[in-house]
Amino acid sequence: MTTIDDLPIRDDLRGKSPYGAPQLDVAVRLNTNENSYPVPDAVVEAIGKAVQAELRDLNRYPDRDAVALRADLAGYLGHGLAAANVWAANGSNEVQQQLLQAFAGPGRTALGFGPSYSMHPLLAAGTGTRWIGALRDPDFGLTPASAVEQITRHAPDLVFLCSPNNPTGTALDPSVVEAVLASAPGMVIVDEAYAEFARPGTPSALASLPRHPRLVVTRTMSKAFGFAGGRLGYLAADPAVVDAVQLVRLPYHLSTLTQAAARAALAHRAALLVTVDAIKEQRDRIVATLRSRGIRVADSDANFVLFEVGGDQHAAWQRLLDRGVLVRDVGLAGWLRVTAGTEAETDAFLGALQ
Numbered sequence: 001m002t003t004i005d006d007l008p009i010r011d012d013l014r015g016k017s018p019y020g021a022p023q024l025d026v027a028v029r030l031n032t033n034e035n036s037y038p039v040p041d042a043v044v045e046a047i048g049k050a051v052q053a054e055l056r057d058l059n060r061y062p063d064r065d066a067v068a069l070r071a072d073l074a075g076y077l078g079h080g081l082a083a084a085n086v087w088a089a090n091g092s093n094e095v096q097q098q099l100l101q102a103f104a105g106p107g108r109t110a111l112g113f114g115p116s117y118s119m120h121p122l123l124a125a126g127t128g129t130r131w132i133g134a135l136r137d138p139d140f141g142l143t144p145a146s147a148v149e150q151i152t153r154h155a156p157d158l159v160f161l162c163s164p165n166n167p168t169g170t171a172l173d174p175s176v177v178e179a180v181l182a183s184a185p186g187m188v189i190v191d192e193a194y195a196e197f198a199r200p201g202t203p204s205a206l207a208s209l210p211r212h213p214r215l216v217v218t219r220t221m222s223k224a225f226g227f228a229g230g231r232l233g234y235l236a237a238d239p240a241v242v243d244a245v246q247l248v249r250l251p252y253h254l255s256t257l258t259q260a261a262a263r264a265a266l267a268h269r270a271a272l273l274v275t276v277d278a279i280k281e282q283r284d285r286i287v288a289t290l291r292s293r294g295i296r297v298a299d300s301d302a303n304f305v306l307f308e309v310g311g312d313q314h315a316a317w318q319r320l321l322d323r324g325v326l327v328r329d330v331g332l333a334g335w336l337r338v339t340a341g342t343e344a345e346t347d348a349f350l351g352a353l354q
Ligand SMILES: Cc1ncc(COP(=O)(O)O)c(C=O)c1O
Pocket: 032, 033, 090, 091, 092, 093, 094, 117, 162, 165, 166, 191, 193, 219, 220, 221, 222, 228, 232, 233
């Protein structure tokens, strides 16, 4: 049997593993921070109509620049943003890949503060960017002083911040983002995939955009909007950043059907985002219940919770799976991550953990 090693694959990809959260057929799936609520009927109907209306014209390529969708996304974000500030692609992973292609790549470096989102180093590897694994504090926080020291030491071409951070859950203090922007020589990406779940009073880096042309905020419809299967991620930045990613994007990368479905979903955002409060309630319930059981838990501004199991976290992960509850082993010794979903899913998780 031929293996990857028998092929003339790039040397820097040899021995690497693909992103691989298990997709198992389990009753309670709380391992990829999806929104557990299905798309409501009224929105299913609206998306169906919008997609149907495009079918005759599928002989034509889509709007290459997805202008109408970008205008809708800008309207959703507010902060005085317009279509020229926004770029969209098939998930925020693709947006981040395009940013690495445009601003990093061979001979350049990207830095992130671990533990953080595992795709950032994988996207760097795929684009031939050298990855610098900087560190968060032992309590998973990140202070301006620590961030600035590590950035000054490495002078990376691109910095990834993640707020709220996956897998730890906590949002960054704006002073960290400002300190990173002041010390980083290159681009600064703030991955805000979970922004809609933040606790009250947690500001978004969107507010800093007017003063910082090297700042990019990435967002997604995969989480709060419950649109993970639709694959729609986007960025907000100075229009010059949008011009730059257009140099590397594939022509017609965002299908007519994706654009139509995403616009219909956005038009019905009230019906979709109504789940956010219910999910936050379950998140806070998980945090409070685990703490009442004496389990260490990281503060969370996201739709997931990182909790300590002590010892061999993979064995604990397996024992939960044996009880029909799939959570995430992010490879952090002694800790597991669980997604906050429906009340029934929280019941199942808390029961299994007990
Ligand atoms: C921090 C973070 N960024 C981005 C993504 C990817 O989102 P998308 O579905 O938009 O590619 C995820 C998904 O889990 C994530 O946790």
